[in-house]
Amino acid sequence: MTAAATIEASPSQAHYLGTVMRLKPGAEVALFNGRDGEWLAHIERIGRGKASLAIRSQLRPQSASPDLWLLFAPIKRGPIDFLAQKATELGVSALRPVITRNTAVERVNVERLRANAVEAAEQCGRLDVPEVAEPQPLDAVLAGWSPGRRIMLCDETGTAPPVADGLPREPGPWAVLVGPEGGFAPAELDALAKTPFVTRVGLGPRILRADTAALAALSCWQALIGDWRQAKR
Amino acid sequence: MTAAATIEASPSQAHYLGTVMRLKPGAEVALFNGRDGEWLAHIERIGRGKASLAIRSQLRPQSASPDLWLLFAPIKRGPIDFLAQKATELGVSALRPVITRNTAVERVNVERLRANAVEAAEQCGRLDVPEVAEPQPLDAVLAGWSPGRRIMLCDETGTAPPVADGLPREPGPWAVLVGPEGGFAPAELDALAKTPFVTRVGLGPRILRADTAALAALSCWQALIGDWRQAKR
Numbered sequence: 274m275t276a277a278a279t280i281e282a283s284p285s286q287a288h289y290l291g292t293v294m295r296l297k298p299g300a301e302v303a304l305f306n307g308r309d310g311e312w313l314a315h316i317e318r319i320g321r322g323k324a325s326l327a328i329r330s331q332l333r334p335q336s337a338s339p340d341l342w343l344l345f346a347p348i349k350r351g352p353i354d355f356l357a358q359k360a361t362e363l364g365v366s367a368l369r370p371v372i373t374r375n376t377a378v379e380r381v382n383v384e385r386l387r388a389n390a391v392e393a394a395e396q397c398g399r400l401d402v403p404e405v406a407e408p409q410p411l412d413a414v415l416a417g418w419s420p421g422r423r424i425m426l427c428d429e430t431g432t433a434p435p436v437a438d439g440l441p442r443e444p445g446p447w448a449v450l451v452g453p454e455g456g457f458a459p460a461e462l463d464a465l466a467k468t469p470f471v472t473r474v475g476l477g478p479r480i481l482r483a484d485t486a487a488l489a490a491l492s493c494w495q496a497l498i499g500d501w502r503q504a505k506r
Numbered sequence: 507m508t509a510a511a512t513i514e515a516s517p518s519q520a521h522y523l524g525t526v527m528r529l530k531p532g533a534e535v536a537l538f539n540g541r542d543g544e545w546l547a548h549i550e551r552i553g554r555g556k557a558s559l560a561i562r563s564q565l566r567p568q569s570a571s572p573d574l575w576l577l578f579a580p581i582k583r584g585p586i587d588f589l590a591q592k593a594t595e596l597g598v599s600a601l602r603p604v605i606t607r608n609t610a611v612e613r614v615n616v617e618r619l620r621a622n623a624v625e626a627a628e629q630c631g632r633l634d635v636p637e638v639a640e641p642q643p644l645d646a647v648l649a650g651w652s653p654g655r656r657i658m659l660c661d662e663t664g665t666a667p668p669v670a671d672g673l674p675r676e677p678g679p680w681a682v683l684v685g686p687e688g689g690f691a692p693a694e695l696d697a698l699a700k701t702p703f704v705t706r707v708g709l710g711p712r713i714l715r716a717d718t719a720a721l722a723a724l725s726c727w728q729a730l731i732g733d734w735r736q737a738k739r
Contacts, residue, residue, distance in 0.1 A: 336711075355588070362718045364710065397712045435736070437729045476725075477597065477734035478569075479630045485595045485721075492709075492722035493729045496670045501710035503668070 274309040274328055279317060282324035291319045303332060305400040310335040335400055339499045340446040342367040342422070343491065346376040346453035347408060348483050353378075356484045357386045361393035361403055363491040364500060370408035371450075374458040381408045411461070415468065422446040424471045427490050429456055429480065433473035436493045440474055449494055451487040507542040511561045512550060520557035523549065536565060540634040543568040569633055572732045573679040575600040575655070576724065579609040579686035580641060581716050586611075589717045590619045594626035594636055596724040597733060603641035604683075607691040614641045644694070648701065655679040657704045660723050662689055662713065666706035669726045673707055682727055684720040 274280070282290060290296045296316055304312045304326065311333040314326040343365045347353060357368055368390065370381045387405045394402045418424075425440060425447060426433075433439060450465075457465070465471050476489050495501040507513070515523060523529045529549055537545045537559065544566040547559040576598045580586060590601055601623065603614045620638045627635045651657075658673060658680060659666075666672060683698075690698070698704050709722050728734040 359718050359721075362712055362714050363722065364712055397714065399712055435729070435734050437735060475734070477728055477732070478736065479595055479597055479632055481595050481630065482592075485592050488592075488718075488721055489596065489725035489728075492725040495710055495722075496668070496726045496729070499710070501668050501708070502670060503711065 274304065274306060274312050274331075276328055276330055278328045280304075280314075280326050280328065282326060284322040287319065287322050287324035290316065290324050291321075302326065304328070307401040308335060311400055333400065338364045338366050338399060338401055338403070339495070340422075341365050341491070341494060341499060342369055342446075342448035343487060344369045344371045344411075344414065344424075344448050344450040345487050346371060346373045346451070346483060347378040347381045348454065349378055352482070352484045353381070354385065354389050356487055357389040357405070358393040359484075359488050360491060361390045361399065362397045363488065364399070364495060365403050365449075365491060366401075367404040367406060369406040369414065369448075371411040371414050372408055373411045373453055374461055375455045376453045377455075379408070383407055415465075418470070420470045422448055422470065424465075424468075425449045425490060425494060426465055426471050426473045427451045427476055427486050428462065428466075428473040429476070429486070430462065431475065431478075433475040436474040436476060436490070437497065439472060440494065440497050441472060442498055444498060447494065447498075449487065449490045451483055451490060454483050507537065507539060507545050507561055507564075509545075509561055509563055513537075513547075513559050513561065515557035515559060517555040520552065520555050523557050524552045524554075535559065537561065538633040541568060544633055566633065571597045571599050571632065571634055571636070572728070573655075574598050574724070574727060574732065575602055575679075575681035576720060577602045577604045577644075577647065577657075577681050577683040578720050579604060579606045579684070579716060580611040580614045581687065582611055583615075585715070585717045586614070587618065587622050589720055590622040590638070591626040592717075592721050593724060594623045594632065595630045596721065597632070597728055598636050598682075598724060599634075600637040600639060602639040602647065602681075604644040604647050605641055606644045606686050607694055608688045609686040610688075612641070616640055648698075651703070652679075653703045655681055655703065657698075657701070658682045658723065658727060659698055659704050659706045660684045660709055660719050661695065661699075661706040662709070662719070663695065664708065664711075666708040669707040669709060669723070670730065672705060673727065673730050674705060675731055677731060680727065680731075682720065682723045684716055684723060687716050
């Protein structure tokens with residue numbers, strides 16, 4: 274993006290600006306594309322499914338979210354949409370659905386998750402949108418894993434150290450891994466526990482739903498080693 | 507509760523057991539009343555809106571949740587139900603809606619919140635249900651505050667210390683206070699910041715929705731000074 278350029282909104286963006294927000298020509302909007310920071314623009318023309326925006330000036334430079342993936346077993350429609358929104362607010366860089374042995378829901382509408390992530394990024398002031406991957410079997414994901422990325426495994430068996438004690442204060446790429454409703458299979462958990470880049474942590478004495486566990490784990494990670502340790506941008 | 511006693515289910519409990527869960531006489535269920543621990547029982551008789559349960563033996567002694575209140579500005583229907591469920595899973599002892607200056611939603615269906623809290627307590631293995639208070643103006647709540655209970659104030663202005671640094675590691679009664687969508691009014695925040703039992707903490711650089719902020723704050727509190735520091739029950 275550069276000042277004085279004009280860009281065309283996509284049909285869904287134009288619908289949002291014109292029909293949902295009821296903006297007219299001249300209205301100001303803030304734009305981001307995940308690379309060039311945030312820009313002030315105004316609406317030049319707007320009509321059914323079309324809008325053109327004149328870029329004025331940069332509001333903020335680009336800022337990166339921490340390199341934190343969320344690996345999660347897919348859950349049903351309402352909770353998974355909610356999870357995509359909240360995980361975006363909590364600053365994940367990628368949402369990766371993984372199929373585990375006890376995963377009941379295997380079909381994932383990746384496009385809908387992406388739409389949820391885009392909307393949440395717009396709402397929370399992020400200048401990037403987390404990548405949303407196609408679902409993959411957990412075994413396959415781990416077989417292709419780059420060992421430089423550590424995994425915080427949410428272990429609900431009660432045998433893992435509490436998260437505040439167990440999470441190594443090591444920066445660098447991480448992933449939070451949360452199992453399905455019903456938990457990981459014992460053999461799956463054994464194999465994960467023996468994997469060198471995996472750290473098991475516990476999230477307390479109560480049984481958390483899969484989406485709650487994911488949000489709690491992301492919050493703890495951000496508070497302990499993520500960008501919540503810094504002041505606000 | 508005592509072994510060999512028989513108790514009658516409420517109509518809604520009977521509906522849940524018979525119509526939702528489709529249980530028949532002889533089926534085993536676990537019971538709790540918030541005082542006597544968890545008990546194994548079996549269904550003696552079940553019919554339309556009625557069920558009697560014969561208590562067999564205690565499964566677990568009573569366990570207490572931490573003395574942690576959630577004070578939150580009411581939000582609209584979907585998110586507030588969700589918040590009551592998730593906060594229950596995260597172990598709050600009371601849900602207290604507070605009306606702040608920028609609170610847009612002032613009517614709260616307390617009975618519906620209670621039903622959400624009961625269902626979440628059943629699902630997550632808690633043996634108690636958080637109290638759900640009637641909404642009150644924040645000023646009135648603070649005027650009657652017992653100073654022995656500390657408040658963790660989620661401050662989104664970017665000037666508060668990060669939660670992992672700012673939260674005193676002091677046990678004892680606490681409350682997490684989360685403002686409305688749109689935040690606290692500056693005068694409100696000034697007054698809160700000067701209150702001796704209030705600790706301001708920040709939850710990172712992104713703008714969190716009110717429900718996300720509440721769940722993130724409760725997770726951090728539990729991880730840093732709550733019962734997530736202990737092994738699973």
